[in-house]
Every structure is written in C-alpha cells, then in structure tokens.
Amino acid sequence: MTTAPAMLAPPEAVPQDRMSNGKIGVTCMIISEIAFFGTIIAAYLFYIGRDINGPYPQDVLEVSVAPLKVLFNSIFLLISSVWIWLAIRSMRAGRMGAFIFWWALTVICGAVFLVGTGFEWYGMIVDDGVWMGTNLFGTCFYTLVGFHAFHVTMGLIVLTLILVLALLGHVSPRNIEKVDLVSWYWHFVDGIWIVVFFVVYVFGNQPIQ
Amino acid sequence: MSVLQKPAGPPAATGPVPFLSRMHEWVTTVDHKKLGTMYVTCGIVYLIIAGLEATMMRWQLAWPGQEVLSPEEFNRLFTMHGTTMVFFVGMPILLGAANVLIPLMIGARDLAFPRLNAFGFWLFFFGSLLLYFSYFGGQGLYGMGSAPDVGWFAYAPLTERTFSRGHSTDYWILGIFVAGIGSTATGINFIATILGMRCKGMTLMKMPLLAWIMLIDSVLIVVALPPLAAGQIMLLFDRLLGAHFFDAQAGGSALLWQNIFWFFGHPEVYILILPGFAFVTEIIPVFSRKVIFGYPLMVAATVAIGFISVGVWAHHMFAVGLSPMLNAIFMGSTMLVGVPTGIKMFNWVATMIGGKIRFETPMLYSTGFLCQFLLGGLTGIFLATVPFDWQVSDSYFVVGHFHYVLFGGLVFAIFAAVYYWFPKVTGRLLNERLGKWQFWLLLIGFNLTFGPMHVSGMLGMPRRIYTYHLDRGWEFWNLLSSIGVIIQLVGFSLFAWNVLHSLFKGRIAGDDPWDAWTLEWSTTSPPPAHNFDEDPVVHSRRPLWDLKHPDDPDWKYE
Numbered sequence: 001m002t003t004a005p006a007m008l009a010p011p012e013a014v015p016q017d018r019m020s021n022g023k024i025g026v027t028c029m030i031i032s033e034i035a036f037f038g039t040i041i042a043a044y045l046f047y048i049g050r051d052i053n054g055p056y057p058q059d060v061l062e063v064s065v066a067p068l069k070v071l072f073n074s075i076f077l078l079i080s081s082v083w084i085w086l087a088i089r090s091m092r093a094g095r096m097g098a099f100i101f102w103w104a105l106t107v108i109c110g111a112v113f114l115v116g117t118g119f120e121w122y123g124m125i126v127d128d129g130v131w132m133g134t135n136l137f138g139t140c141f142y143t144l145v146g147f148h149a150f151h152v153t154m155g156l157i158v159l160t161l162i163l164v165l166a167l168l169g170h171v172s173p174r175n176i177e178k179v180d181l182v183s184w185y186w187h188f189v190d191g192i193w194i195v196v197f198f199v200v201y202v203f204g205n206q207p208i209q
Numbered sequence: 210m211s212v213l214q215k216p217a218g219p220p221a222a223t224g225p226v227p228f229l230s231r232m233h234e235w236v237t238t239v240d241h242k243k244l245g246t247m248y249v250t251c252g253i254v255y256l257i258i259a260g261l262e263a264t265m266m267r268w269q270l271a272w273p274g275q276e277v278l279s280p281e282e283f284n285r286l287f288t289m290h291g292t293t294m295v296f297f298v299g300m301p302i303l304l305g306a307a308n309v310l311i312p313l314m315i316g317a318r319d320l321a322f323p324r325l326n327a328f329g330f331w332l333f334f335f336g337s338l339l340l341y342f343s344y345f346g347g348q349g350l351y352g353m354g355s356a357p358d359v360g361w362f363a364y365a366p367l368t369e370r371t372f373s374r375g376h377s378t379d380y381w382i383l384g385i386f387v388a389g390i391g392s393t394a395t396g397i398n399f400i401a402t403i404l405g406m407r408c409k410g411m412t413l414m415k416m417p418l419l420a421w422i423m424l425i426d427s428v429l430i431v432v433a434l435p436p437l438a439a440g441q442i443m444l445l446f447d448r449l450l451g452a453h454f455f456d457a458q459a460g461g462s463a464l465l466w467q468n469i470f471w472f473f474g475h476p477e478v479y480i481l482i483l484p485g486f487a488f489v490t491e492i493i494p495v496f497s498r499k500v501i502f503g504y505p506l507m508v509a510a511t512v513a514i515g516f517i518s519v520g521v522w523a524h525h526m527f528a529v530g531l532s533p534m535l536n537a538i539f540m541g542s543t544m545l546v547g548v549p550t551g552i553k554m555f556n557w558v559a560t561m562i563g564g565k566i567r568f569e570t571p572m573l574y575s576t577g578f579l580c581q582f583l584l585g586g587l588t589g590i591f592l593a594t595v596p597f598d599w600q601v602s603d604s605y606f607v608v609g610h611f612h613y614v615l616f617g618g619l620v621f622a623i624f625a626a627v628y629y630w631f632p633k634v635t636g637r638l639l640n641e642r643l644g645k646w647q648f649w650l651l652l653i654g655f656n657l658t659f660g661p662m663h664v665s666g667m668l669g670m671p672r673r674i675y676t677y678h679l680d681r682g683w684e685f686w687n688l689l690s691s692i693g694v695i696i697q698l699v700g701f702s703l704f705a706w707n708v709l710h711s712l713f714k715g716r717i718a719g720d721d722p723w724d725a726w727t728l729e730w731s732t733t734s735p736p737p738a739h740n741f742d743e744d745p746v747v748h749s750r751r752p753l754w755d756l757k758h759p760d761d762p763d764w765k766y767e
Binding site for chain 2: 014018021031033036037047051132138139143
C-alpha cells in the first residue's frame with residue numbers, strides 16, 4: 001500500500017454530541033407506552049355514552065358527588081412527581097440523605113394513590129356491583145384504570161428496589177443516569193394519569209343526553 | 210485487497226467443543242450475530258412450515274370438489290399460514306438480518322442493549338411455540354377445534370367466546386402478544402443502537418441506507434405494535450373476564466377491532482417490506498458498480514413512507530361502510546404512499562442504468578424483487594380506488610396483490626440478502642449455480658401461482674373458501690396456481706440443499722467476496738465476537754471504497 005498524498009488526507013472526524021443509549025431507549029419505551037395507552041383511551045372515548053344498561057358512570061363515579069376523594073388521591077400521585085424531581089436534584093448535588101428522604105416520600109405517595117384506587121374499586125365492586133362484565137362502562141373503566149394502576153405498581157416496585165439499595169448504601173451519585181431514567185418513567189405514569197383522569201372522571205362522566 | 214485491515218481471528222479452539230457446551234453457548238448468548246442467526250434460522254423453519262400449510266390449501270383447491278381437507282381444517286390452515294408468515298417468518302427474518310447487520314454496518318461492538326436483545330429473541334421463540342402449541346392444547350375442555358381458525362386478522366365478533374369456543378383463539382392472542390413485546394423491545398434496541406452507537410465519523414447522512422431504513426422501520430415497530438397488544442388485551446378480557454369490548458350484543462363494536470387491528474396492520478406491512486427495500490438498496494449499487502442514486506432522496510422517501518403508512522389503515526375497511534368522506538380521505542392517503550415508493554423504484558433503476566451490472570445471485574433476486582414488487586404496487590393502486598375495491602374486496606385478487614408484494618417483493622429480497630450476506634455470517638459462499646436454478650424455478654413458480662389469482666379474483670372467487678363448484682369458470686386458474694406450487698417446492702428444496710451443503714462444503718468466501726463498500730466487509734468472515742479489532746473511522750458513505758481507492762476517495766465529493 002502506498003501512502004496517500006498529503007492533499008488527500010480526509011478531514012478529521014468530529015466526535016458527535018449524542019444522547020446516551022439509556023435515554024434513547026427509555027424515550028422510545030415511553031413512546032410505545034403512549035401508543036399502548038392511546039389505544040385503550042381511544043376505545044374508552046369511543047364507548048362513552050353507548051351503554052345499553054346501567055349503572056352509568058354518573059351513578060358510580062365520585063367526582064360529581066364527592067370530588068375530594070378522587071382528587072385527593074390524584075394529588076398524591078401528581079405531587080410525587082415533584083418529590084422525585086427533588087430527589088434527583090439532591091442526588092445530582094451529591095446529597096444522598098436528601099435523596100433518600102424525597103425518594104421515600106415518592107414511594108409513600110405512590111402507595112397512597114394505589115390504596116385509594118383499591119378503596120375506590122372496592123366501593124364500586126361491592127356497593128355498586130360494577131365489574132368488567134356488567135356493561136361497557138365497567139369494561140372500559142377497569143381496563144384503563146387497571147392498566148394505569150398496573151403501571152404505578154410496576155413503578156413502585158422499581159422505586160422501592162432503589163430505595164432499599166440506597167438505604168443499604170449501594171446507590172451513589174455515579175448511578176445518577178439510571179436513577180434519573182426511572183424518574184422519567186414515573187413522570188410518564190403521572191402524566192398519563194392526568195389524561196386518564198380527564199377522560200374517565202370528566203368527559204366520561206357527563207349525563208346521557 | 211491488501212489495504213483492508215485484517216483483524217486477527219479468535220484464538221483457535223483446541224480440540225472439538227462438546228455438543229452440550231456448544232448448545233449452552235447458543236442458548237445463553239447475547240451476541241448480536243448469534244441471535245440474528247437464530248432469528249433467521251427460526252424464520253426459515255417457519256417459512257417451510259407455513260409454506261407446507263399453503264401447499265395443502267392449494268392441493269385442496271386444485272380442482273373443484275376436492276376432499277383433501279375438511280372445511281374446519283382449511284380454516285385453521287389459512288389462519289396459521291397467514292399468522293405464521295407475518296409474525297413468525299417476516300418479523301424474525303427482518304429482525305434477525307437487522308440484528309446481524311446494523312452493528313457491523315455502523316461499526317459498533319454490539320447492539321445498545323445486548324441482554325434486551327436476547328430477551329426479545331426468546332420472547333419471539335416461545336411466543337411462536339405458544340401459537341403452535343394450540344394444535345395440542347387448543348381444545349381446552351370443550352372438545353372444540355384445535356388451532357385458531359379466525360383468519361390472521363381475527364375479526365370480531367368471530368373471535369368472541371360465543372363463536373370461538375375452546376382455547377385456540379386465546380393461544381393466537383397470547384402467542385402474538387408475547388412475540389410482539391419482544392419485537393417492540395428489539396425495535397427500541399435498534400433505535401438506540403443506530404442513534405447512539407455509530408462509529409467515529411459516521412454522521413446520520415453518512416450511514417448506510419440499510420441503517421436509515423431500519424431506523425424508520427424500528428420507529429414504526431415502536432408505534433404500531435403496542436396498539437395491537439392493547440387490542441389483543443381487550444379481546445383477551447372479552448374472552449376470559451367477560452368484558453364487552455367487541456361484543457355487539459352488549460353494545461360493543463366489531464368495527465373498533467377492525468380499526469385497532471389495521472392501525473397496527475397497515476404499518477405492519479411496511480414494517481415487513483421496508484427491510485426488503487433496505488436489502489436491495491445495499492445490494493443493487495454493489496452489483497451495478499455505482500454509488501446509490503439519490504441518497505438524500507432515499508432517506509426522505511423512507512421517512513415519508515413511515516409517516517404516511519400510519520394514516521392509511523382504513524383502506525382495508527372500504528367494504529364495511531364508512532362514510533364516503535372517510536373513504537375518500539383514506540383513498541387519497543393510500544395513493545400518496547405510492548409517491549415515495551415510486552421515488553425508491555426510480556432510484557434503484559437509476560442506479561442500475563449505466564452501471565457495470567454483474568448478475569450474480571443477489572443481483573438476480575434484487576431484479577426479481579423490482580419487477581414483482583412493481584406489479585404488486587400497481588395492483589395496490591387499483592385496490593386503493595374505492596369502487597374497484599368494492600368489486601374485488603376479499604377476493605383472490607387481493608390474495609394475488611399481497612402475495613406479489615410480500616412474496617414476490619419481500620421473499621425475493623430476503624433471498625437476495627441471504628445470498629449476499631451468507632458468506633459474511635458463515636464464511637462460505639452459497640452455490641451460484643444452484644442459486645440461479647432456484648431463482649428461475651421460484652420466478653416461474655411464483656408467477657404461475659399468484660398471477661392467475663388476479664383472474665380468479667376478478668371472476669369473483671372469494672378468499673377463504675375451502676372448495677367451489679365446477680360451473681364458476683375458476684377451475685382452470687386454480688389448477689394453474691396449484692401447478693405453480695409444485696415448481697416452487699422444487700425451488701425451495703434446492704435452497705434447503707444449497708444451504709445445508711454450502712455450510713460444510715461451500716467455497717471459502719474471504720472477507721469481501723463481492724468487492725463491496727460497507728463496513729461489515731472490512732472484518733473477517735465470520736466476524737470475531739467483538740466485530741472490529743480497532744474502532745473503525747469513516748469519512749464517507751462508502752468507507753471501503755475510500756480504503757481501496759486512496760487516490761480517489763468518496764469524501765472528496767460528498
């Protein structure tokens with residue numbers, strides 16, 4: 001091989017600034033989750049007001065009667081997004097004690113939300129007698145809210161795992177990216193709840209014309 | 210090719226490795242080349258199974274009043290044939306090929322998440338077993354049916370408990386659901402790999418087009434597969450928990466299933482055909498000895514196909530009675546997708562014009578792809594026209610159309626890819642003479658099988674019937690179709706023989722048997738576990754051209 005003349009030396013390859021693999025991966029996962037929830041939400045919207053027998057949403061859902069109950073519940077979930085953001089901020093600053101505090105608060109708020117959902121479902125199943133097979137409302141409600149609760153549960157399991165690891169001293173500021181990505185997922189679960197809340201408790205709760 | 214770097218292979222193994230250790234290595238591997246090979250191998254095994262299912266159906270339909278199969282068996286066969294071909298032949302072969310090729314082409318060590326990759330493969334593998342287990346377990350306690358018999362798009366309310374007793378439909382749901390999660394995970398993996406793992410110097414606009422097309426393909430996978438999963442969950446809730454999503458008697462809607470299924474289903478056919486585009490886009494320039502015509506336009510056309518393909522699904526539903534306005538909108542968007550596809554066709558042809566074409570097997574199959582895909586695309590334009598669709602909807606014309614796209618197009622592109630990259634993966638070339646025989650047999654057999662279907666469809670033959678009367682004028686065309694299958698069988702047998710023979714006795718390929726230009730040909734065949742000894746640095750879209758022609762490198766012109 002003869003050496004190429006100097007004038008033909010290629011331009012220096014410039015290293016590019018890229019998102020990390022983990023960030024790209026989690027972003028894509030969240031997009032696929034949005035596509036998944038989008039389909040269930042579309043089905044929910046499609047079936048609003050098409051029930052041929054009761055109980056209808058306004059007979060059952062609490063928002064119009066006692067808005068505090070569901071809102072109270074939702075506020076616990078939504079505020080946990082703030083706590084987890086504070087936790088990540090503390091971790092970035094290297095304050096692991098503060099991280100554990102805010103992270104634990106996130107777990108508690110998520111758990112309160114789940115317990116609230118449990119009470120709501122108990123009331124609907126036992127007192128109102130609505131389950132999946134009752135009518136279209138039951139079908140859609142338990143599928144959509146159930147899948148959201150399932151995602152909250154999955155999130156809580158991972159959050160608790162990290163909390164335990166942190167308490168045992170296995171989480172250090174070096175792990176910031178992975179922990180941060182878990183918080184992305186948690187923000188997604190909260191964000192999708194806002195949509196679910198409006199679909200189920202506001203749009204889906206209109207009296208039938 | 211002394212200018213190519215020759216990385217040292219792995220240290221030679223001392224003595225034969227015991228069978229169990231070798232199996233253990235394959236089962237536990239996270240290496241993208243091994244997983245890709247397993248994907249493609251499984252895909253080809255299922256291709257044989259689904260091909261034999263089709264053969265039995267053609268035997269039954271060869272002339273009127275045959276009694277080879279009962280109507281129930283026929284229903285199961287077309288369901289299993291379609292489901293297998295889409296989910297367990299097309300998907301694994303494209304995911305497998307991309308698995309092998311993406312890291313090699315972009316100069317990476319492996320995919321971004323190797324263990325997620327293995328997870329995706331095993332989900333696909335067991336998902337496919339779950340579907341086929343229905344032949345044994347589908348009866349459930351009801352003594353009803355064995356394999357699913359609801360058609361590959363499983364229209365409601367046929368899939369509801371009332372009409373589909375037993376567990377066969379549950380197996381259909383779960384098998385595809387499980388495999389779909391695996392495919393979504395692998396799609397995410399591809400996106401992260403292509404965006405995050407390119408070697409030094411490889412900007413997005415210097416990527417091989419295969420990587421570009423697989424990037425768009427993966428985006429479609431990530432966006433389109435979850436809605437199918439959601440729809441299948443709803444169906445499963447209907448069947449197992451007594452929900453009413455698609456249960457018309459309780460106010461549910463069969464139309465919603467159609468919308469959900471085709472919102473997945475139409476992007477899915479682009480998910481399948483885009484890798485076919487990717488293969489021929491890599492192969493045609495190498496065998497025309499020219500750089501691909503219109504690289505930026507190719508990228509733009511791929512992105513455009515990705516966008517448009519999520520907005521055309523209702524063209525599968527023209528016959529259900531949507532409003533004329535909706536029909537018109539979806540007719541327009543479907544016609545629109547012909548534009549970027551046309552751009553690609555012209556680019557491939559323009560690459561060939563004036564080139565020094567070498568008609569070795571990969572190029573033969575690519576040319577076959579061009580011609581047959583064009584025919585399938587043209588009948589697609591017919592079908593996009595609402596009044597024409599009303600005439601031939603659910604007839605053999607449609608069957609002919611999508612087999613021209615998926616068999617004449619995709620399968621020919623897959624064979625092109627197999628002949629082209631087999632030496633890279635195994636180190637040995639496939640036999641050229643057998644390959645050419647196989648090509649001509651398949652070409653004749655394919656056109657003889659699926660060409661007449663357009664005619665029988667125009668004469669009114671509906672799809673999915675298990676037999677027909679003598680007085681319809683369909684028997685000649687059906688006989689032709691069935692004769693074509695025999696010719697195809699010979700072609701496929703030649704392929705099987707060729708692969709088995711060449712694996713052990715084939716000509717040693719060397720690193721770069723086709724004198725190609727992309728990075729995978731700069732490493733050994735087969736590549737070492739770590740792919741490249743040194744991280745490659747590229748300066749143009751054809752890094753190996755630059756190495757082979759230091760006096761006239763590509764980067765001067767790009």
